[in-house]
Amino acid sequence: MRRPNVLLTGTPGVGKSTLGKELASRTGLTYINVGDLAKEGELYEGFDEEYECPILDEDRVIDELEDKMREGGVIVDYHGCDFFPEQWFHIVFVLRTDNSYLYDRLESRGYKGKKLQDNIQCEIFQTLYEEAMLSYREEIVHQLPSNTPEDLERNLDQIMQWIEQWMKDNN
Ligand code: DAT
Numbered sequence: 001m002r003r004p005n006v007l008l009t010g011t012p013g014v015g016k017s018t019l020g021k022e023l024a025s026r027t028g029l030t031y032i033n034v035g036d037l038a039k040e041g042e043l044y045e046g047f048d049e050e051y052e053c054p055i056l057d058e059d060r061v062i063d064e065l066e067d068k069m070r071e072g073g074v075i076v077d078y079h080g081c082d083f084f085p086e087q088w089f090h091i092v093f094v095l096r097t098d099n100s101y102l103y104d105r106l107e108s109r110g111y112k113g114k115k116l117q118d119n120i121q122c123e124i125f126q127t128l129y130e131e132a133m134l135s136y137r138e139e140i141v142h143q144l145p146s147n148t149p150e151d152l153e154r155n156l157d158q159i160m161q162w163i164e165q166w167m168k169d170n171n
Pocket of ligand 1: 010011012013014015016017018019105146147148149150151152
């Protein structure tokens with residue numbers, strides 16, 4: 001049975017992991033959080049002093065994921081999307097959150113100062129949407145509003161319908 005690979009991307013705090021985990025539990029697809037994967041395998045290549053965070057070793061992340069992606073049925077969650085092989089994904093969702101909501105979510109996550117401002121700007125300038133549009137065929141890139149629990153439920157329904165249709169078409 002062939003199953004699709006789904007990319008969930010967007011600014012930190014937009015709700016990728018909330019959506020990804022729930023989607024995995026409802027569909028049986030495998031959820032992979034690239035941030036967690038990197039932490040577990042120490043897939044880093046140095047330290048960013050300005051942002052006080054480790055720098056992702058993108059090549060090692062790709063090596064680590066390659067076999068699973070070839071099998072299919074993977075939901076990948078990351079706040080970046082330009083370094084994955086384009087052919088990995090059958091569909092790309094960019095989650096979008098209004099600033100007022102995002103500000104509160106990031107603040108309660110402990111973000112402040114420059115880190116908080118930069119992430120808010122990242123969302124205002126739709127950085128991840130543009131990155132996705134440049135990295136994948138435009139037809140497979142979709143924006144999803146992610147402000148409220150109702151949005152979450154609607155997004156889950158829509159993605160599950162899409163997965164079901166994809167499986168009918170490809171098996
Ligand atoms: P991300 O994985 O994109 O960093 P998250 O899934 O950790 O984001 O969500 C950040 C916070 O926002 C978390 O407390 C859950 C909440 N949240 C996520 N999606 C939401 C939604 N659609 N409505 C309300 N709150 C949401």
